[in-house]
Structure formats: C-alpha cells, structure tokens
Amino acid sequence: MNITTNTDTVPYIVVEDYFEEEQVQKMLTELSMVQHKAEFNLPKKMEKGYKKNTSVSIEDVWRDRDCSPILTNMDSIYEDTTLITQIKDTNYIWNGWYNTNSDRTFVTFGKKGDYYKPHMDISQFTLMYYLWEEPKPFEGGDVILSTDKQQEDWSAKISIKRNMLVVFPSPTWHEVRPITKGEGRMGVIRFIYTVPDPHPLPNPKI
Numbered sequence: 001m002n003i004t005t006n007t008d009t010v011p012y013i014v015v016e017d018y019f020e021e022e023q024v025q026k027m028l029t030e031l032s033m034v035q036h037k038a039e040f041n042l043p044k045k046m047e048k049g050y051k052k053n054t055s056v057s058i059e060d061v062w063r064d065r066d067c068s069p070i071l072t073n074m075d076s077i078y079e080d081t082t083l084i085t086q087i088k089d090t091n092y093i094w095n096g097w098y099n100t101n102s103d104r105t106f107v108t109f110g111k112k113g114d115y116y117k118p119h120m121d122i123s124q125f126t127l128m129y130y131l132w133e134e135p136k137p138f139e140g141g142d143v144i145l146s147t148d149k150q151q152e153d154w155s156a157k158i159s160i161k162r163n164m165l166v167v168f169p170s171p172t173w174h175e176v177r178p179i180t181k182g183e184g185r186m187g188v189i190r191f192i193y194t195v196p197d198p199h200p201l202p203n204p205k206i
C-alpha cells in the first residue's frame with residue numbers, strides 16, 4: 001500500500017495497491033455478476049449530455065451487505081487506522097471523517113466514449129476505487145480534481161491505476177475524462193454522508 005496525501009490546495013488522497021489481490025478478484029467476480037443490471041442514470045438537475053456511463057447501486061442488489069465483497073471491502077476503509085492516522089493531521093477537513101454516519105455505493109462500467117464532466121457530489125467525502133481485468137482493457141478515463149469548474153484555479157490529473165483508491169472532500173470538482181479506447185474500466189464509488197436513520201459505520205478510536 002502506497003499512500004500519497006496532497007496537502008496543497010485540495011486535500012485529496014491517492015492510495016495505490018489498496019486491497020489484496022484476493023479481495024480484488026472477489027470484487028471482479030461480483031462486478032461480473034451485477035454488470036447486466038448497469039444502466040444510465042442522470043442525476044437530478046444535471047443537464048442532458050453531462051455524463052455518459054452506466055452504473056448499479058450495490059445496496060439495491062444485495063439484501064445482506066455481507067454477501068457483497070465490494071460493500072464489505074469498502075466498509076473496511078473506515079477502520080483503516082493506518083490510512084486515517086496518516087491523513088488526519090494533514091488538513092482540518094478530515095476531522096469530519098467520523099462525523100459521518102451513512103453511505104451509498106455505486107459501481108460504474110466504462111467503455112469507449114464514456115465520460116463525466118466536472119461536477120461535485122452532495123456527500124461529505126467521496127471514495128473512488130478502480131479495478132479491471134488484466135491486461136488493462138481500455139485507454140483514457142483519467143480523473144481530474146479541481147477547485148473550480150473550469151479547472152483554471154487549481155487542478156490535478158490522476159492517472160488511475162488498477163487497485164487504486166482516491167479520496168477527496170465531495171465539494172471538490174471532479175471530472176472523468178473520456179475513455180478513448182476499449183472497455184472494462186470499472187469503478188466503485190462510495191459516498192459518505194451524515195443523515196438521519198443511518199446505516200451505522202464503525203468508529204474506532206485512533
């Protein structure tokens with residue numbers, strides 16, 4: 001596991017080789033099971049043509065979270081004290097990590113021509129985890145983070161890698177650049193919120 005914390009303008013985190021390969025394989029198996037349910041969903045208030053991809057809400061697939069390697073693996077990130085200890089003093093924004101109590105998880109399936117223009121999420125934190133079958137079956141689809149929609153003030157390009165976790169505050173503008181070739185770019189997108197009637201999250205002392 002290789003953690004990079006950006007402490008400059010936007011406090012984002014990139015972790016390479018996050019999960020063990022056995023966990024990655026289980027998630028790939030799960031993704032192959034749910035891919036037929038993937039469909040295009042345009043968020044409310046988003047204009048037509050703002051994004052092109054297909055996704056599935058994992059909570060809608062499984063009644064029992066424990067049946068889902070994707071959900072249980074993403075849940076384990078909350079208890080990753082190595083990660084949280086390393087980031088918590090880099091920026092005050094991470095103080096909010098344990099002021100959350102709810103999550104939603106989507107998986108996305110990207111193919112040539114898919115993209116997602118700059119937008120912000122309505123959650124407090126966004127986790128994006130990428131995986132695919134090897135050899136890498138696509139080109140493009142990198143992620144750009146920025147402080148402004150036009151990416152003029154500050155922006156960072158993240159060349160995504162297999163088994164990479166990216167975490168950032170959800171009000172950060174983010175874009176998925178077009179996939180220029182191939183298919184099979186898969187992402188697990190987890191939103192962390194604070195809402196009433198939550199799904200309880202672990203809250204370890206660190």
Ligand SMILES: [Fe+2]
Binds near residue numbers: 119120121126174
């Ligand atoms: Fe997003």
